[in-house]
Amino acid sequence: xxxxxxxxxxxxxxxxxxxxxxxxxxxxxxxxxxxxxxxxxxxxxxxxxxxxxxxxxxxxxxxxxxxxxxxxxxxxxxxxxxxxxxxxxxxxxxxxxxxxxxxxxxxxxxxxxxxxxxxxxxxxxxxxxxxxxxxxxxxxxxxxxxxxxxxxxxxxxxxxxxxxxxxxxxxxxxxxxxxxxxxxxxxxxxxxxxxxxxxxxxxxxxxxxxxxxxxxxxxxxxxxxxxxxxxxxxxxxxxxxxxxxxxxxxxxxxxxxxxxxxxxxxxxxxxxxxxxxxxxxxxxxxxxxxxxxxxxxxxxxxxxxxxxxxxxxxxxxxxxxxxx
Amino acid sequence: xxxxxxxxxxxxxxxxxxxxxxxxxxxxxxxxxxxxxxxxxxxxxxxxxxxxxxxxxxxxxxxxxxxxxxxxxxxxxxxxxxxxxxxxxxxxxxxxxxxxxxxxxxxxxxxxxxxxxxxxxxxxxxxxxxxxxxxxxxxxxxxxxxxxxxxxxxxxxxxxxxxxxxxxxxxxxxxxxxxxxxxxxxxxxxxxxxxxxxxxxxxxxxxxxxxxxxxxxxxxxxxxxxxxxxxxxxxxxxxxxxxxxxxxxxxxxxxxxxxxxxxxxxxxxxxxxxxxxxxxxxxxxxxxxxxxxxxxxxxxxxxxxxxxxxxxxxxxxxxxxxxxxxxxxxxxx
Numbered sequence: 001x002x003x004x005x006x007x008x009x010x011x012x013x014x015x016x017x018x019x020x021x022x023x024x025x026x027x028x029x030x031x032x033x034x035x036x037x038x039x040x041x042x043x044x045x046x047x048x049x050x051x052x053x054x055x056x057x058x059x060x061x062x063x064x065x066x067x068x069x070x071x072x073x074x075x076x077x078x079x080x081x082x083x084x085x086x087x088x089x090x091x092x093x094x095x096x097x098x099x100x101x102x103x104x105x106x107x108x109x110x111x112x113x114x115x116x117x118x119x120x121x122x123x124x125x126x127x128x129x130x131x132x133x134x135x136x137x138x139x140x141x142x143x144x145x146x147x148x149x150x151x152x153x154x155x156x157x158x159x160x161x162x163x164x165x166x167x168x169x170x171x172x173x174x175x176x177x178x179x180x181x182x183x184x185x186x187x188x189x190x191x192x193x194x195x196x197x198x199x200x201x202x203x204x205x206x207x208x209x210x211x212x213x214x215x216x217x218x219x220x221x222x223x224x225x226x227x228x229x230x231x232x233x234x235x236x237x238x239x240x241x242x243x244x245x246x247x248x249x250x251x252x253x254x255x256x257x258x259x260x261x262x263x264x265x266x267x268x269x270x271x272x273x274x275x276x277x278x279x280x281x282x283x284x285x286x287x288x289x290x291x292x293x294x295x296x297x298x299x300x301x302x303x304x305x306x307x308x309x310x311x312x313x314x315x316x317x318x319x320x321x322x323x324x
Numbered sequence: 325x326x327x328x329x330x331x332x333x334x335x336x337x338x339x340x341x342x343x344x345x346x347x348x349x350x351x352x353x354x355x356x357x358x359x360x361x362x363x364x365x366x367x368x369x370x371x372x373x374x375x376x377x378x379x380x381x382x383x384x385x386x387x388x389x390x391x392x393x394x395x396x397x398x399x400x401x402x403x404x405x406x407x408x409x410x411x412x413x414x415x416x417x418x419x420x421x422x423x424x425x426x427x428x429x430x431x432x433x434x435x436x437x438x439x440x441x442x443x444x445x446x447x448x449x450x451x452x453x454x455x456x457x458x459x460x461x462x463x464x465x466x467x468x469x470x471x472x473x474x475x476x477x478x479x480x481x482x483x484x485x486x487x488x489x490x491x492x493x494x495x496x497x498x499x500x501x502x503x504x505x506x507x508x509x510x511x512x513x514x515x516x517x518x519x520x521x522x523x524x525x526x527x528x529x530x531x532x533x534x535x536x537x538x539x540x541x542x543x544x545x546x547x548x549x550x551x552x553x554x555x556x557x558x559x560x561x562x563x564x565x566x567x568x569x570x571x572x573x574x575x576x577x578x579x580x581x582x583x584x585x586x587x588x589x590x591x592x593x594x595x596x597x598x599x600x601x602x603x604x605x606x607x608x609x610x611x612x613x614x615x616x617x618x619x620x621x622x623x624x625x626x627x628x629x630x631x632x633x634x635x636x637x638x639x640x641x642x643x644x645x646x647x648x649x650x651x652x653x654x655x656x657x
Contacts, residue, residue, distance in 0.1 A: 036542075038541050038542055043541070044541050047537050047538075047541060050537075051534045051537065054530070142359075142360045146656065147360045147361070147362055147365060148362075148583075148655075148656050149529075149555075149583060151583075237530070240530065240533070241529050241530050241533060241559065241562060242562055243529070243558075245529050245530070245555075246360075247360070247361075247528065247529075247555070248528075248529070248530060250389065250528075288534070288538065289538050289541070292521065292523050292535070292538035292539065292541075292542060293538065293541060293542045295521070295522070295542070297485060297522075298484070298485070298523065298524040299485050
């Protein structure tokens with residue numbers, strides 16, 4: 001390959017684009033470590049991980065969809081629906097917890113299927129589709145729950161919220177699950193054909209079709225798989241709060257998209273790092289936790305998050321221009 | 325002869341058009357912040373019942389979410405076009421709704437704010453609301469008596485910056501406790517030294533839990549928690565329970581919803597100020613019917629009342645027990 005003169009800033013950026021989220025996290029942690037006494041402790045870190053678990057798991061699904069140059073605005077509402085379905089089936093109908101959980105995940109995967117079919121068969125833009133299903137999922141959740149929180153939740157459903165001791169710190173099982181899911185999807189995206197097809201479709205759907213892989217099939221699979229992750233997030237939400245809350249999930253869609261963007265995945269599809277989304281979610285949690293410890297108003301958390309999003313998207317844009 | 329008959333026929337037709345066969349029922353519009361918050365559901369029920377009793381027609385609408393001003397403006401315009409002469413509204417955005425209210429008033433529509441005021445309060449013809457400051461004062465007084473002179477480390481789980489109701493309850497609580505606070509007109513949250521942590525809960529269970537967890541990390545000795553409403557309190561209790569601190573920390577709240585009263589009975593919340601959305605709505609409908617039939621507008625601020633509900637009464641502070649709280653609560657019992 002001929003040497004490309006690196007005269008543009010963009011040409012120098014790709015490695016930073018990958019490392020960016022980790023660097024941001026590091027800077028935030030060091031800053032808070034210096035300005036507060038309580039930030040740097042195993043207990044505090046474990047807490048932050050628990051606080052970002054629901055958004056973190058939703059962000060896995062969101063990352064997959066964004067990799068295909070799509071977007072999902074309905075993810076939070078689907079998660080809330082899943083948590084209501086799970087808890088109401090167990091509380092009202094006495095369904096055994098494992099079955100209720102599976103039913104909840106089936107419902108969220110079903111919504112993912114609806115999103116995918118509308119995108120692939122009717123060829124509607126994902127933004128529009130998920131804007132619609134966002135409203136539909138919300139309405140169904142409110143109607144089915146009667147706007148009532150479900151409080152009689154079987155212990156098995158909250159198990160992921162419980163903790164075990166690791167070297168003096170309490171780690172929640174849900175945190176471990178989230179990390180394992182991220183590692184699993186990371187492996188799948190890198191090492192398997194199906195995973196690489198996700199990137200291919202986001203990059204160039206027509207080229208994918210020309211090599212014999214129908215992009216519609218990949219897209220449909222991605223939306224259904226995302227739905228499954230939303231269902232797992234439903235369980236994480238129930239595990240954390242101990243209830244089925246019909247008012248949950250209202251801001252999770254933007255929180256998940258923020259995590260994905262901060263993590264370096266491009267909104268234009270075809271490139272990004274799944275582990276970056278985990279880092280992105282953690283950065284938001286670190287900001288919220290650190291600023292509370294400093295006694296700073298939460299308005300500044302929102303401000304800083306907004307600035308970071310612009311920086312992340314700018315880095316992505318510049319590194320695209322720099323060529324690959 | 326024909327001309328006279330024609331004139332008589334036309335005149336009586338004109339007169340008949342003025343006085344239709346049945347008196348037109350008063351049309352009243354109710355616009356809440358959201359469709360789904362049980363507080364507003366109860367308000368709608370109260371309004372419907374009163375409308376039915378008084379022979380009025382109730383139109384109802386809401387924004388999509390807390391803060392959706394555009395949705396409320398659209399609902400108002402549609403209701404006025406449908407003939408509503410009185411609009412009852414719980415404003416999502418106290419300032420942004422004012423132009424729409426002015427337009428309505430220019431058309432002769434009476435606009436009454438329910439539950440939270442517009443900014444300025446005088447922009448609406450009247451306000452039927454909880455005195456949210458007083459609601460805060462009551463739980464502050466209860467907390468002071470219950471803490472019995474122990475040194476306090478207070479955490480406040482507020483709504484979000486800039487919301488008048490959040491500020492009033494917060495500042496009222498501090499005032500009731502006897503600490504340096506702001507008055508009822510001030511939208512800024514007071515922060516005396518005893519308040520060691522202030523965090524936003526958005527009135528949400530999960531976010532309330534996160535806020536409490538972060539506050540406990542900051543200051544593990546927090547022994548008193550003020551919460552903006554009962555879902556935030558439930559989240560705070562969860563966080564305290566997970567750290568094993570639930571027995572030593574007192575939580576107070578505002579709202580008086582049935583779920584919240586259950587939490588008071590269950591020992592999760594020590595005391596809560598109960599408010600009466602049903603009463604606000606019924607009063608609003610009654611005022612609307614009055615206006616439609618007599619042309620008299622209602623004005624000023626009417627306090628729809630707040631009651632302190634506590635499982636364990638304390639000396640010097642009047643409160644009612646959870647049995648009363650349950651009878652009067654809003655939401656599903």
